[in-house]
Amino acid sequence: MPKPFYITTPIYYVNDVPHIGHAYTTIAADVLARWHRLIGEEVFFLTGLDEHGQKVQQAAAQAGISPQAHCDRLTPQFLNLWKKLGISNDGFIRTTDAPHRAVVQRCLQALYDAQLIYHADYTGWYCTFDERFWTEKDVERGLCPDCQRPVEQLSESNYFFRMGRYQQRLIEHVQANPSFIRPESRRNEVLGFLQKPLEDLSISRPKSRLAWGIELPFDANYVTYVWFDALINYISGLEYLPAQPAENRVWPATVHLVGKDILTTHAVYWSTMLMALEMPLPHAIFAHGWWTVDGEKMSKSRGNVIDPYTVVDQFGADAFRYFLLREIPFGQDGNFSYESFIGRVNGDLANGLGNLLSRTVTLIQRCCRGTVPPSHASEVTQLETELQSAAELLIHKTMPDHLRADRLAFNRTLEAIWGLVQLGNQYIDRTAPWVLAKDPADSKRLQTVLFHAAETLRFLCVATYPFMPETAREVARQLGLPHDVSQMLLASPIAWGDGGAEAVVAKGKALFPRIDASTFLRQGDSMKTDQSAAPSPSTSGAASTATPRTEGTSSPPSQQEDGLITIHDFQKVHLTVAKVLTAERIPKSAKLLKLQVDLGTEHRQIVAGIGKKYSPDDMVGKTVVVVANLKPATLMGVASQGMILAAGDQEVQGLIAVENGDVQPGTKVK
Numbered sequence: 001m002p003k004p005f006y007i008t009t010p011i012y013y014v015n016d017v018p019h020i021g022h023a024y025t026t027i028a029a030d031v032l033a034r035w036h037r038l039i040g041e042e043v044f045f046l047t048g049l050d051e052h053g054q055k056v057q058q059a060a061a062q063a064g065i066s067p068q069a070h071c072d073r074l075t076p077q078f079l080n081l082w083k084k085l086g087i088s089n090d091g092f093i094r095t096t097d098a099p100h101r102a103v104v105q106r107c108l109q110a111l112y113d114a115q116l117i118y119h120a121d122y123t124g125w126y127c128t129f130d131e132r133f134w135t136e137k138d139v140e141r142g143l144c145p146d147c148q149r150p151v152e153q154l155s156e157s158n159y160f161f162r163m164g165r166y167q168q169r170l171i172e173h174v175q176a177n178p179s180f181i182r183p184e185s186r187r188n189e190v191l192g193f194l195q196k197p198l199e200d201l202s203i204s205r206p207k208s209r210l211a212w213g214i215e216l217p218f219d220a221n222y223v224t225y226v227w228f229d230a231l232i233n234y235i236s237g238l239e240y241l242p243a244q245p246a247e248n249r250v251w252p253a254t255v256h257l258v259g260k261d262i263l264t265t266h267a268v269y270w271s272t273m274l275m276a277l278e279m280p281l282p283h284a285i286f287a288h289g290w291w292t293v294d295g296e297k298m299s300k301s302r303g304n305v306i307d308p309y310t311v312v313d314q315f316g317a318d319a320f321r322y323f324l325l326r327e328i329p330f331g332q333d334g335n336f337s338y339e340s341f342i343g344r345v346n347g348d349l350a351n352g353l354g355n356l357l358s359r360t361v362t363l364i365q366r367c368c369r370g371t372v373p374p375s376h377a378s379e380v381t382q383l384e385t386e387l388q389s390a391a392e393l394l395i396h397k398t399m400p401d402h403l404r405a406d407r408l409a410f411n412r413t414l415e416a417i418w419g420l421v422q423l424g425n426q427y428i429d430r431t432a433p434w435v436l437a438k439d440p441a442d443s444k445r446l447q448t449v450l451f452h453a454a455e456t457l458r459f460l461c462v463a464t465y466p467f468m469p470e471t472a473r474e475v476a477r478q479l480g481l482p483h484d485v486s487q488m489l490l491a492s493p494i495a496w497g498d499g500g501a502e503a504v505v506a507k508g509k510a511l512f513p514r515i516d517a518s519t520f521l522r523q524g525d526s527m528k529t530d531q532s533a534a535p536s537p538s539t540s541g542a543a544s545t546a547t548p549r550t551e552g553t554s555s556p557p558s559q560q561e562d563g564l565i566t567i568h569d570f571q572k573v574h575l576t577v578a579k580v581l582t583a584e585r586i587p588k589s590a591k592l593l594k595l596q597v598d599l600g601t602e603h604r605q606i607v608a609g610i611g612k613k614y615s616p617d618d619m620v621g622k623t624v625v626v627v628a629n630l631k632p633a634t635l636m637g638v639a640s641q642g643m644i645l646a647a648g649d650q651e652v653q654g655l656i657a658v659e660n661g662d663v664q665p666g667t668k669v670k
């Protein structure tokens, strides 16, 4: 029976759209899931959404819709991003799923019956933002120790989980299992936290204050504290989400990936909950760091939030996946800048892997009529032996070592893979096949060299697949490999010399076109979503989400004095056919309509100033033209991700329509 590998991301809180942090954790989990499937393990990879709690209730109230409608509206933002990023999760859990709610209630009832949950009056300092109580000793100057917002004194009757009872047992578990909390620095942090007395945990909220949650099975006046509900997803998801029941898919999780901000919640709350439920603890909880942007903390108010959708649209999912995991060690904080991103794409990807593939395939086409030639034992020198040992070491030793659940050295793994890329390029430089090709007497040597270059790429296919699945598939396609890359280690252990010969290569497009850094960085600002800069609706003339019109300094240098633009300037605007799915008026606005539109690959919410000319009913089902790469903005408190084209200056006179109404959403307009 294959070994089970169960990996999770945190379930993401649906009070906002996904950002680079969500993408980072989920990509890391995906790489591990793909790697473990590749080596023949039975993988269950779970991610999902945390949909209860006060912030969701508040955000929904602000939008004037029910909390469930709010969650339903945001869910596609996550699902579409995972699709775009090539995430291969096996389950997607939403805490509003009925089976999840049933498991939460079952756990609560079990703990209540075992008298591990009790009722008590409690007075404490409450932080509304974090939805939690703090004790006197936690609070300094009246501020929440977590978010530094003012706390208020609150007296409340609540239910408590006897968390304190498990303190000693948890300390002993952490001490006895060095790989339980990773990396080491975080483990020390948890042990430090556990030196203070561990108090019991309030696990209920009175419905009078918060209605959006899972009702306690033993008291209908309360809902469950959002964390108690959310953490249970790791066991409920395993119960009802696998497509096929597999005996092998069992608790405990192999590794929970979490951001460092929610480590305590997992290491302490979740571990003690599991102890109380008499269930084993996960093998590893791995806390990763945070991303800053150009050296600053990412925040909406700074306007420097990196939108993963935008990066992927510009550069492709694989470049983004590569950069995030290559740039920094997984447990540490990192900085995102387009300069370093472009440096990696041009250096490692285009000049490194892309170049190795392109020159190998070209040489095989030119010198061997497009068929991978055989190797000749008499021609194998130390150069070939070195290449072979490096490739075998990478797949059989370095990768399994670095990707161990307690280590997760993604950056070291990629460094090692790119060591082989470099060796491959050096090999071609040294052997100079184009010189060998000139003399028929060297033909056996030439064949041996090209065979070994192709063999190196075959090993690189397997090595890069978990990180860059589409790239690996394209390399395999160009090399003419008959196997599905995702199955290459499953079919039989990969061995040097087994593959390649007689495969018919097919030259394709460059794997990673080089980015012209000077052109790109000039327009760099538009890559960041700047919600703080959204203008007031009154300045939006037509059907627009109103591009800020006051960016005096940012007019592109390529714009000529005569006001003419080049075709290149025009192509920066992504115009797309879209279909309007739903439309509604924005309260207190005569002009603004909120539309959900289908862009073919995703759904977007767009606020359009067309409400005087068109009613919501007019709009539903219409085919329109949308500016798809406009900076998101917020109008009357409603997020807008694009702009619908219309004619008219102060007043809208008509929408720009597509003459043939059958044109599919997502079709490019040019």
Ligand SMILES: [Zn+2]
Residues within 6 Å of the ligand: 127, 128, 129, 130, 144, 145, 146, 147, 148, 149
């Ligand atoms: Zn707080």
